[in-house]
Amino acid sequence: MAPNGTSARGSSGASTVAELVRAQWGDHRVGAMYGDLVLTHHELAGGAAARAALLGELLPRDAPPHLGVLLGNVPEYPLWLSAAALAGAAVAGINPTRRGPELARDIRHTDCALLVTERAQLPLLAGLGLPLPPERILVVDDPAHRELLAPYEGATPDEITAGGRGGAGAPTPASRMLLYFTSGSTGAPKAAVCTQGRLAAAGHSLAGYLGVRRDDVHYLCMPMFHGNAVIAGWAPALAGGAAVALRRRFSASAFLPDVRRYGATCFTYVGRAVQYLLATPPAPGDRDHSLRCGFGTEAGTVDAARFAERFGVRLIEGYGSSEGGAAIQRTPDTPPGAIGRDAPGGDLAVVDPETGDELPRGRLDPAGRLLNGERAIGELVNRGRSSFEGYWRNPEATAARTRGRGEGRAGAGWYWTGDLFFRDTEGFFHFVGRTDDRLRVDSENLAAAMIENILARYAPAAGVAVYAVPDPVAGDQVMAALALRDSAAFDPDGFVAFLAAQPDLGTKMAPRFVRTMAALPVTATHKVHRVALRRAGFQCPDPVWWSPVAAADPAAPARSADPAGRAYRPFTTADRTALLALYRAHDRTALLGR
Structure with missing residues (x-):
């Protein structure tokens, strides 16, 4: 799979997501598919420009330019992501499985001045007392929304980023792009900040890593309110000039039919989704599809092997903290069960969570089983520079990621991932679990x-x-x-x-x-x-x-x-x-x- 990270207008040098969206203009290849709906890259860019112009009119000047997006994986989602990029605004992905005060809290916490949603989600908002007037709640499948957009049809991406039609000027790499809630297991979810520069860089990096080609189709079945689908699926497709195919929500039974219908070549996953797919009844045509690879986390060695044997698709286990603080690169010599090595120039280490002391390397037997787990397993930290950009309006949580651990504050300034790893004698990192999954027996x-x-x-x-x-x-x-x-x-x-x-x-x-x-x-x-x-x-x-x-x-x-x-x-x-x-x-x- 030879990497090809360029689109129709040479987006390989783009430093912002806005530039990647602008590069779609004039490209009449298929850019997005959803059911019977097909949009070209050019139509996506034009639709994003119209929505960006509308944002320029609706977003208040005296508040952060944040919009909440409460949608399933429908075409409006990537359109509003692209619109926010052009307008220099930030998208807060709102989780539709949250309810009542917790849902309202997420919208309020991220200072959403505008909420983009659909009729199917309106019952979730009833009686919440949102800090938004009705005119700033846009219902994308309501006829009134089309009327609202009509005056802005015909806007171009260049026009928006030049400051016309409601644009605020060209976004920079430091412009906030995403406020996405981490899937924390306890307490209120934290909204991690991701700038346009970081998201564009992630898109370019993954496009090269996965060998994204312009004729690829990325199947987005993981929820787009989470970083998995946006950072690992949509961004590399955008950077590589590939198309996306959308599924409103994940369905194990619809997975292969969708893959065949759209000619999907790549998908993102989490481990549980892989288990759902493996639990479907085997069929003679399980290998009759266009998929080349899956990219995700936590599939597990056993399930990854079962998936490859049944579907003929290699699952590429990646590791990158949602917040951008640490990343591990998979190399061709990475052994089964390992994630990969530290990136060139990186300074990742596995340390004792209490003292910050680096732990001994993990010793494996010929079958790849860890022999000294009680001494080798610790928390993965990044002792060098990281791209962690903090949590929105949560300085305590931001500080907790970097202030060190233990009585003597060992590791102050490091990025503490909260993930358990060991590093083998050859230098490969192996994911073990989350620190909150530790047991003491x-x-x-x-x-x-x-x-x-x-x-x-x-x-x-x-x-x-x-x-x-x-x-x-x-x-x-x-x-x-x-x-x-x-x-x-x-x-x-x-x-x-x-x-x-x-x-x-x-x-x-x-x-x-x-x-x-x-x-x-x-x-x-x-x-x-x-x-x-x-x-x-x-x-x-x-x-x-x-x-x-x-x-x-x-x-x-x-x-x-x-x-x-x-x-x-x-x-x-x-x-x-x-x-x-x-x-x-x-x-x-x-x-x-x-």
Whole structure:
């Protein structure tokens, strides 16, 4: 795949997203597809210019030029992204799965002076008391919206960026472009700032990395209110002069039909979406498509191999923090299971989260299994310059990313990713999990993602999530949620046999509790909703199996060091009552449900 990052007017040198949009003008190739609707690059640029001119009239001069976009993945989304770029405004992607005061909070927090939405989303806004007058809520599929745009039809991108037709002058690389909420697991979401310069640079970099060609079609099925679809899908397509095909929301059953219909060659993903696709019934035509690659995160080695075997498509695991603070480059010699190496001139390291000390390199056996995880796994930091541009109106969270850790503030000025990694003896970085997915079992630190990678080999499970539940005495216990294929029944003896056959399952890794489910809960960005799983713990509506120990205290968790010696039985109401009494006896009840 030879990189080709140029479009019809040589956008490879563009330093702003506005320049990339302007480069579409005069290009009459297909630029976007959605159902039966087909728009050329030229039509996209013209539509963006008209909307940018409207923005110039509607955005108040005494407030930040921010517009919220509350839409599904419909053509209006990239049109308004492009319009904001031309007008020097910033788009706040509003998550339609948020509700009530939390939804209103997101709009208010990002100082949206304008809200672009559609009729399907209007019930979400009813009664919220938004800080916006009705005339600044634009409903794109309402006939009144077309009438509002009519006077601005015919505006050109050059005219807008030159300051005419309501334009404020040419945007610069430092102009804010995106305010996108990170998919944090706790607390109010943080709105990360991304400037036009950073987004354009990311587009160019990924266009080269993925070998984007002008005849490519990027299938955008991940939600565009999140950075995954915009930064890793739309931006490289724009920089490389490729087309995009849109799906309002992800659908596993519609995935291959869409790919075939649009001739899609690339798509972005998160790990849970890959699991959904693998869970669809196999068919003889699974390899009958135009896809060349998928690019995303957290697919896992097992699922990536299954995907390649079934669909004939290579999944390229990337790593780049949403905030832009750290990135890892995949090289041709990157071994299976690894993400890649530090970029040239970079200074990434894996350090102890408390002291900031760099940790020993991870040692792998011939099968690629980590032998010294208890010493090698730590937090990935960037000790050099980063492109982190902060969080909007959240100086505390911004400072927390860079002010260091531990009593002596070790690592002040570094960018702390919040992600667990280890670095092998050859210098390759391996993703392990999130810092909030860390478990401490019998004084040993474990990473949930590593246990998940092992349990993913359990054939009856279509999806696996591992998380901590508090131990009634000290530390954590391991709990696993298994989404069983075709509503299969859980076989406790078979599961024990499976655990015993895994040579890389550490003595503390076997789950104490197993929750069986039809499907794992997911966030709006199709990531496993571990917060919901942790909060429910073993007090959930689904069947739970556990491995107690035959000891003087029947509620005490098993401490057997041999997974093969375990036995799982249903977790009954009597078990729960006895276990909760033990939490109370040790004054740890308050830890449950967090």
